[in-house]
Each structure stands twice: as structure tokens, then as C-alpha cells.
Amino acid sequence: MSQAFSFAVAALPWLPMAAAVLLLGIPKKNEPALKATAVGACVLNAAVVLALLVSLDPRSGQPQFVFRADWIVSLGITYASGIDGISAVMLLLHALVSTAGAFVAVEPKPRLKEYLIFYLTLVGGIYGVFTSLDLFFLYLFYEMTLIPLFPMIGIWGGKNKEYGAMKLTLFITAGAVLALFGLLLLYAHSGARTFNLADLEILLKENPLGPEPQKLIALLCLAGFGVIASLWPLHSWSPIGYAAAPTSVSMLHAGVLKKMGPYLMIRTAVMLAPEGTRFWAPYLAVLAVIGILYAGYAAMKQTDLKFMVGFSSVSHMGYVLLGIAALHPAAMAGAVLLMFSHGVMAACAFALIGFLYTQTHTRGLGDFGGLARKTPFFATAFVMTSLASLGLPGFANFAAELLVFIGAWRTYPAIVALAVFGILITAVYLLRAVQQLCYGPENPRWPDLKDFISSREKFPIILLLAALILFGLWPWGILRWIEPVLGRILL
């Protein structure tokens, strides 16, 4: 049985890509078939992920359902995939967001077929990143997600799409090649002759690298993957990129792609160069808290909803990065839980904003009003999303942020004090947005504004909010997976 599970894990990235190839054969006029294939592929993959997660043994910190095959023997590259506790959380996140995103992606747009092909390739690539246990393939899938992103934003994006797409792609690539250099340094210095993460872990535990190489490698990996994690000051691609991107791309990017940054930081810097990471951790913590406050302040000044949520996501990533910088089990558990909960919440937020934008073609904060009466479903969802984002207990974000603060307090008390202040800033801009959108007099510009009517429109929102509430009331559901892995990583 576990053999079948290993194959399933190895196949996870390829199923959506196979569906993309399938889409090539469907004529572009046959929109129902295109939509059914795309959504079906995402739902199928999500179902496989759920089956795998149910069968996962949460008490083991080791990767499970491992598939391994030699790929290039002379270099030591293997095709290795598997799931451990942390990747389980990420896979659950991606399953939820990609499914919700698929429902949003099939909304009418020109050149739908090409959009769906790119979307499925992107979804597949991200599955590859979260299941891969070999550095070469980890990097391959990571960079591969860039291919569909650029045309998706460039063709179907909104204002400033060309600039936004180019900036996003170039920044993330620059970070990625920096990290690649770091990984190649690791390969060369360790004398490992293998890129397999499991082998490297064992080797480096017995013969860790010297402090100087570790510092360099950790710096390169933290900075390189920090770009996509929107570590301040490498974050400027994020607000403009998200504002320019079409809705389902923003959902996937803010929800999942950004979380690849901290995930890869953990897999590379924390696990393979721990001493080096410990050296840079204080700097990372300082940059994280600057990001929280700076991006929070910038979000307060925004009048465009998407820019506001974009800066808000940069700000929240600061908490995640602070959690990682603390290198403490509670803080890191909180960081991973926050990756999950913020990802789900951000996807939901972008879906809601996109819903408004499709009808009104505006995202200005002052352009709406009284939506609680006019579009109650939207307003309820928006209020819930905002409250989740600012960490109201009952939503998963609360447990996550609390854990980050508790874990980081011992090492960085001053920084945590400042970071907690960030929650206040978040409350300011989110509650203001809630008030301006949902309450007050109805804006006469939109007399025909429709609410979420069909269950197809409502489903993604309900799915995401349900996940937030479920794990808000039961954070142990996710934390139980993370704890054993942290025991393995953090000595």
C-alpha cells in the first residue's frame, strides 16, 4: 500500500501537467470541457493529497511515502519525493488554494484555454516543490513555476501588468539564482556528491560544514529565498505584482508561492546549514520586524484594495520570518501554521476582491459602501477574512501568531514587542477597509451589484473559510504534524 502512496506522491506534480497537455487537445471553443478538465484535475490532486494526509503518521518526524530513483548518477541527482510533517501542511494549503483558485480561474475571460494550461502548469510545479526531496528537483520545480507566471500576469493582468510581471519575475529569478549558487556551494563543500536531501541531512549531521562556509551558504539561501518570501527590503515586487495579476494568480501567489520562500529557507538554510542560520538569525529577525511595521504602515496608506492586501501579505510574512529566525520549536511551529493560515486567508481575500473587481472594475476603498446590506455573503466573508488576518481567536492565524510571539520572546524580546505592535497596525487598516466597504451608506454607483449567487461561486470562499475556522478551533490538527519534524530539525 505504501508503495502505491509513494507513486502517488511522485505523481502529484505531473497530474496537473498531464491535464494541461490534455487541454491542448480540446478545442478552445469547447469551454465546458476545458473548465471541467481544469477543475477536475485540481480537485483530483486535492483528493489524492487528502488521502495521503489521512494515511500520514503524524508522530513520525521522518519523510514518509518516499519515492526514490537515480536520475543522473555521475552528479548524484536523484528523483526523490516524499512527505514529512511540514510538507504535509504545505500540501494541504496548496490543495485548498489551488482548488479554490481553479473555480475562480474558470471564470469567463479571453483565451481561456491558454490561461487554464498555464494555471495547471503552475499548480503542478508548486506540487513539485512541496513533494521534492532532492535539491536539484526542488530548485527545478521552484524555477519552473516562473514559466507560467509571466504570461499569466502579462496577458490577463490589470493595470501595469507588463511592469508588474517583469518586476516580479526578475526579482524572484535573481533571488533564485543566488540561492542556486548557495546550494552549489553546499554541494561542493560537503563533498557529498549527492543532491538528495535525506542523504545530505545524514551526512551533514555527522560531518557538518565549517562555520565560514555555513555562514555563506545560509546567507545566500536566506537572501535568495527571502526574495519570494518578501523579506524586507527585497519585497517591492510583491504589491505591484499582486495588484497587476489576475485573481486566481494572486490567490495562488499570495497563498502558496510566497510560502515557498520560508519553506525553502527551512529545507535548505535551517536543515543543512544550521550554524550559519543561527549566525544570521538576529539580522533576519530585525529585517522581519522592519517588514512587519513598514509594510503595515504602507498598507495603511493604500487606497487600492489589492495594494492594501499585497502590503498586508508582506507584513504577515514578517511574522513567519520572525518565527523562523527565532529557531525555537514553538516559534517555528507557529511560523509554519501561519504560512498555512495566512495562505488560506490571503487567497480568500484576493478571491473576494476579484469578485468585486469583475463587476465594478474598481478596487478603490472609497468606491464602495453598505455592502453588508447589498451583498451579505460577500460582506460576511470579507469581515471573516479581515478578522482572521488580524488574528482574532477562532481563526487559525491567532494560534499561529501567538506561538511565534511566545517562541521568539525568549531570544528577541524587543523585536517581539515591536512585532506585536504590528497587529495593531493590521487592525487599523483592515477594520477601516471593513468599515468603508461593508458599512455606511450604499454607494449609488453600483445599483446592480450582485452577490455570490451560485454554489460554484460560493464554494471556493466557503472552502477556504471553513479551513480557517476548522484549524482555528483545532490548531493541533496541523501542529501535531509539525512538532515531530521540528524535533528532527532543531537540535
Place this chain on the structure above:
Amino acid sequence: MMFRSLIFAPELILALVLFLFAAGEIRVKNFSNRFALPFLGTGLAGAAVGLFFLGKTGGSVYSGTFTSDPFACFFKYFFLAAAVPVLVMSRVFFCGRPDRTAEFFLIFWSCLLGLFVTVSAQDFLVLFIGLEIVSLSFYVMTAYLRNDSSSAESGIKYLLLGSLASAFLIYGISLFYVLAGTTGFEGVKACFSEPSQRTLCLAAFLFVVSGIGFKIAAAPFHLWVPDVYQGAPSPVVAYLSVASKAAATAVLVRLTAVVFVPLGGIKPLLFSGLAAITLIYGNFGALGQTNLKRLFGYSSIGHAGYLLLGIATENPASAESVLYYLIAFGAANLAVFFVITLVEKETGSAEIGALAGLSRRAPFLAAVMFAAVLSLAGIPPLAGFFGKFYILAAAVQTGLYWLALLGAMMVAVSLYYYLNIVKIMYVSESFSGTKPAVTAASKIILTLLTGVTLAAGLWQTPFLGGIQNAVIRLLGPDL
């Protein structure tokens, strides 16, 4: 003696085809327009068969001046494979033009012969003969379009600068002859061991590298590239960018692995420096270009930088990585210039704006260009990614950290101008209402090239097997 000469079989077959083609052109009416492609295609196949049966034995003839080892065979297969798309491209290009095609194919064929001789050379004079045959053929092909002033201009520029480079090369060779008493590779290698002759040897080495560096489009010998790439006919540029570069790379790899080994630390230092300035110049130079052919000229310079990076690395894997890079680069660049040829034929312009909206008027061509350009940028899962990865990994292994970091950063820089092309194809409005005419043969070739780009990116092992076989005996005695 008779059987040893059979190592020459591929070259003899090529020469035979050359003469038969010329004879056919004289005797049969309209021979080249009707039969060129099938005839030359058969010639290529014949040469490949000859190569397969006879070329693998290794060993050399004529007192060690000409060899047919697996390394040379790899490159000969490469040149034959690259010739196929270029022949189809030329047919498409010359269709409807007043220029005669017979002489073009004859000169192209002699270029192919020259390339074969170059990679098989074990002696500097044979090397020079081969390189000169290639260069002279390219000079003529560049200036081939009589009624086009830019073609003539770029031909003259190429001739003048190329002759200067050849002069440097032959001067270096003559210095080696003075020092070693022979022009054979083994003999020249011995002369480096004499401490009294060190300075002169070094000078000769520099002259030779300058001459060959010109052909590989390395900085600071690259000034001819943008102008020649812009003015020459597109099929010529395609073959020039791929085959000439590959030949020069083969020569440099062979020389650094066999002849220049006693130089020690100076060799990687020199090539690292060349690689660094080539990478910077090529990638930053491409940023502002608006003419497609010029842009890909600068991009070629950038790619030469990676090849030089691989040559600078003293590591058994680095030679493999260079060959892998050539496969990836060759497939992608040929596809790019094929699309440029077709679009140029449709719109009459090779400016970047001619590609605008290509995804709408010719989705197949846009997809081919998309894959090719991303492969050149080094984006997985395409072949260019593994080529760059392998070269950078080998460089980091050997300790060339700054150079590898530079190579990695240039990926991001080059991504800008490659993505710009993607943007113009997919995002911009269509340039014209016409559609480029794509024949069935063109479609097949473009599909094959894209297939290689994808295959070499996803399944590296089959390609690596052939490459390792080619390299292992070259470096054997020196490992």
C-alpha cells in the same frame, strides 16, 4: 594504409557530394532549385552513416595530424544535425528571391567540410586550414545577398576582422613552430616544459587564443558579432551562431585539455577573465537592442561567456557540461533563427516589433520561440537550464566562486530581454494582419528542435551518455 585512410570516409563523402552537386548544377537544368534539399539531405545521411561505421575507431592518420576520436565524432554529428534545419531555412529564405541558390549550397557544403576538418585536427596547420575554410565560406555567405547593402557591409566587416584574427592565429602557430620544431599538438605541448622558452610560449598561446576567441565570439574579440548577425541572411546567422561557435569551442576544449595543460594556473585565470567580460558584455549589450538579429548576436556573446566559463573550469565534468550546453544552445538558437527567418519573410522586418502579437497570428511559431527563448535564458525544465546548472556546478566544485556567481546573476539579467520577447509575442497587439507561411518541412524541423529542447531538459541521461563517451578518451591520459 588503405584502411587507415578510411577514417577520412565522412570527409570524402562530403567532398564527393560537393562535386556531384556542382556537376549536377552544370548539367541539369534548375538543379539546385528542384533537387538541392533531397540531394544534400542524402549527402548528410551518407556522411552520418560513414561516421557511424568508420569514425568511432579513434586513432589518427598522416603522422598524427588528423584524428577521428569520439570527441571529433560528437561534433561531426552535431554539425550534420545542425545543417538540417539550416538547409530547410535556406530553402524557405531563398524562395522567391532573385539570388542564385546553387552557389550558396556549394559554399555551405564546403563550410561543413571545413568544420569536419577543424574538429579532427591534431596539428596546428590542419587546424588552421579547417578554420580558414570555415571562415572563408562564412565571409562569402554573409555577403551573399548582392542587392542588399547591409549584407555586403557585414560581409566586409567580417572579412576584415576575421582576417585579422586569422593573422593572429597563424602568427601564434608560427611561434609555436619556432619553439617546438613541429606544428603537431603533442610536439607543441612538449615545448611548454622548457623554462627558457616560457615567455615566448605564453605569447604564442595568447595569439592562438585571440584568433580562436574571435570565432567563439568572446570579448574582447566580439566586435564583429552584432553587425554581422544583423546584416547577414538569417539562415547564415543561424549556422554561424551554432556551428562556428561549436567548432571554436571544440578546438579550445581540445587545446586546453591536451596542448596547454603544462601552462598550469595561467590558463584558468585567462579564461576566467575572458569569460567574465564576455558574460557582462553580451548580457548587458543585449538589453537595449531593438533588432532581433542584433539582440541574438549579443545573446550569443553572452552564451560564449558560459562556454568559456566551462573551459576555464579544470574539472573532468566541465568538458561534459560544455558539450551539453552546446546541444541546448544549438537546438534553441536554431529554432529562434528559424522563427526569425519566417517572420522576416512575412513582414520584411527583423525588428523586435515584427514579433508583436505572434501568439495570435501564428501560435505554433510563438510557442516554439517561447520554449527556445526560455531555454536560452536557462529556465527549467528546458535544456538550457541543465546546461547552465552543470557548468555552474562544475565551476563551483573547482573553486571559481566569483565567476560562478557572475554566471548565475547573468541569468537574471538575460531573463529580462528574453522575457521581453515573450511579452511582445503574447501581450502586444498583432503587428500585421498577415500570417507567416509555414511549410510542412518547417513545422517538422521546428517540432524536432523544440522536442530536443524539452527532452534534453527532462531526460539528461541519454544525452550525458553520449557526451561522457566523447569526453572520456579526450581527457583520459591527463586525468
